[in-house]
Amino acid sequence: MDLHEALVVLVHLALLGVGVWLLVIDVRTHRLPNRIVLPTLVALLALAIIEALLTGQVRSLIGAVLGMLILGGFYAALRLVSREGMGGGDVKLAAVIGIVLGWHGWQALAVGAASAFVLGALYALVLMALHRADRSTRIAFGPWMIVGAVLGIAAG
Known part of the structure; x- marks a missing residue:
């Protein structure tokens, strides 16, 4: 494993x-704090830029920026359509996840984005079947976004 690969593994572990951390916070409070999400967003953008400068490979940087814009934009549109459904923290987390998945490639982005909605819907259906939730029950979506991102990375 060369230095670049070791650093990529280290960043993924971080x-x-x-x-x-965000998963636990969102489950408990239904919040994704800006004090965690925004610095993560800035750090990931900086790392993607630094990697492109050091390696001379801009493909991953372009994928990361497009992933951020596509996934963040999609969640922003969902938030505009229904303020009660998607929270602002979800939109910011989507931008973070978009950077990571876009850096990995289009397949990772598609699988990660879709997995979040599929898993979240299945969870809601199970809760409704068990009569622990109804159509008005608020369910934290951040955890499903995070699990979906892990699945996207694994698939990509």
């Missing part, structure tokens, strides 16, 4: 830690 992201896993941040993801677990």
Whole structure:
């Protein structure tokens, strides 16, 4: 394993830690704090830029920026359509996840984005079947976004 690969693994382990932290917070409070999400967003953009400058490979940087814009934009549109459904933290987290998945490639982005909605819907259906939720029950979506991102990375 060369230095670049070791650094990529290290960044992914750090992201896993941040993801677990956000997952726990969102489940408990239905919030994704800006004090965690926004610095993560800035750090990931900086790392993608630094990697492109050091390696001379801009493909991953372009994928990361497009992933951020596509996934963040999609969640922003969902938030505009229904303020009660998607929270602002979800939109910002989508931009973070878009950077990571876009850096990995289009397949990772598609699988990660779709997995979040499929898993979240299945969870809601199970809760409704068990009569622990109804159509008005608020369900934290951040955890499903994070799990979906892990699946996207694994598939990509």
